[in-house]
Amino acid sequence: MINPIFLKTFCVLYRNTHFTQTAQVLHMTQPGVSQHIHKLEEQLSAQLFIRKGKHIIATEAAKTLYEHAIAILDTLESLPSEIKKDSPYEGEVSIMSPGGVGLLLYERLLHEQRTHPQLSIQFRFAPNTDTERAISQRKADIGIVTLRPTLADITSLKIGNDPLLLVLPSKYKEPTWTAIEQLGFINHPDGELHGTSLLAENYSEFTSISSIKQSGFSNQISLILDPVSLGLGFTVLPKSAVLAYRNQASISAFSLENPVLEPIFLIHNTVAPLTKRAKFISDVIKNKIVDVSESVG
Known part of the structure; x- marks a missing residue:
C-alpha cells in the first residue's frame, strides 16, 4: 500500500x-x-x-x-x-415494509424526497420475516413489521394499529352475512389470517374461510381490491391497504362492530445507531401511522 x-x-x-x-x-x-x-x-x-x-x-x-x-x-x-457530516435531509435511507402499510407510506416518503432532493428513499416491500432478518443483518436502516420482532439485536417500538376492514363492492351499503356468502372471498397471502380474525369476531355464522367460496386470489397488494371494485367478491385487508387504493368510489369498507387491530412496529438494529436522516424518516413514518390509526374507518 x-x-x-x-x-x-x-x-x-x-x-x-x-x-x-x-x-x-x-x-x-x-x-x-x-x-x-x-x-x-x-x-x-x-x-x-x-x-x-x-x-x-x-x-x-x-x-x-x-x-x-x-x-x-x-x-x-x-x-x-x-x-x-450527518444531515437529516441528505443521503440514502433504506426502508422495508409489508405491502399495505408500505403503499400508504411510500407516497408520503416521496413527498419528503421532493421537498428535500438530496434525500434518496430506497423502499422495498417485504414480509415480516424478511424485514426482520434484513434489519438484523444491517441490510436496511428502518423496518416496519406487524408482528413483534423476536431477534435479540433488533429494537422495536409499537407506533400504532392497522384496523382490519371488510371490503365489499360499492353497491353494498351494509356488511351483511348474506352479501359475504353471495360474493365469495378474494383471497391474498394474508387473507386466511385477516379474514378469520375479523369475521370470527363479528359473525356468528362464520366457521372458517374455507367454508366460504373463493372468488379470486392476488398476491399483489395493489391489485387485491380490483376484483372487489368490479363486484366479483369481498376481502379483508388492513386499513392502510384500503386507504391506498386508487379507486375509493368503487368499494365500501367497513370496520365492523368488534374491531380487530393489527399492531405496527417500527424496528432498527440495536447496535447500529440511526443517522439523522433515518431518524427524520422514522418520525415521518410515526406521524403517518398515527394518522392511519386515528382516522375513521
Missing part, C-alpha cells in the same frame, strides 16, 4: 521541481525528501524524476501518478468532514 505521506512529498516536489524548496515547504531535510521519493519509486517499480543538477524533470510515470495522487490526497483531506 502506498504511503500517503510519500504521495504528499511527491506532489510538492512535482510542483516545485526542486529538492531544497520542497524540503523547506514540508519542513523536512533534503535527504528526507529524497528518501520518500526513492521508496515511492521502489513501490511503483518506476522512475519518477530525472535529476538535472539542482532541478528535476518529471517522467511520464510521474505525470500519470500526479493526476491520481492529487485526487487521492483530496479525498483523504475531505474524509474526516464527510464522515462527520
Whole structure:
C-alpha cells in the first residue's frame, strides 16, 4: 500500500521541481525528501524524476501518478468532514415494509424526497420475516413489521394499529352475512389470517374461510381490491391497504362492530445507531401511522 505521506512529498516536489524548496515547504531535510521519493519509486517499480543538477524533470510515470495522487490526497483531506457530516435531509435511507402499510407510506416518503432532493428513499416491500432478518443483518436502516420482532439485536417500538376492514363492492351499503356468502372471498397471502380474525369476531355464522367460496386470489397488494371494485367478491385487508387504493368510489369498507387491530412496529438494529436522516424518516413514518390509526374507518 502506498504511503500517503510519500504521495504528499511527491506532489510538492512535482510542483516545485526542486529538492531544497520542497524540503523547506514540508519542513523536512533534503535527504528526507529524497528518501520518500526513492521508496515511492521502489513501490511503483518506476522512475519518477530525472535529476538535472539542482532541478528535476518529471517522467511520464510521474505525470500519470500526479493526476491520481492529487485526487487521492483530496479525498483523504475531505474524509474526516464527510464522515462527520450527518444531515437529516441528505443521503440514502433504506426502508422495508409489508405491502399495505408500505403503499400508504411510500407516497408520503416521496413527498419528503421532493421537498428535500438530496434525500434518496430506497423502499422495498417485504414480509415480516424478511424485514426482520434484513434489519438484523444491517441490510436496511428502518423496518416496519406487524408482528413483534423476536431477534435479540433488533429494537422495536409499537407506533400504532392497522384496523382490519371488510371490503365489499360499492353497491353494498351494509356488511351483511348474506352479501359475504353471495360474493365469495378474494383471497391474498394474508387473507386466511385477516379474514378469520375479523369475521370470527363479528359473525356468528362464520366457521372458517374455507367454508366460504373463493372468488379470486392476488398476491399483489395493489391489485387485491380490483376484483372487489368490479363486484366479483369481498376481502379483508388492513386499513392502510384500503386507504391506498386508487379507486375509493368503487368499494365500501367497513370496520365492523368488534374491531380487530393489527399492531405496527417500527424496528432498527440495536447496535447500529440511526443517522439523522433515518431518524427524520422514522418520525415521518410515526406521524403517518398515527394518522392511519386515528382516522375513521
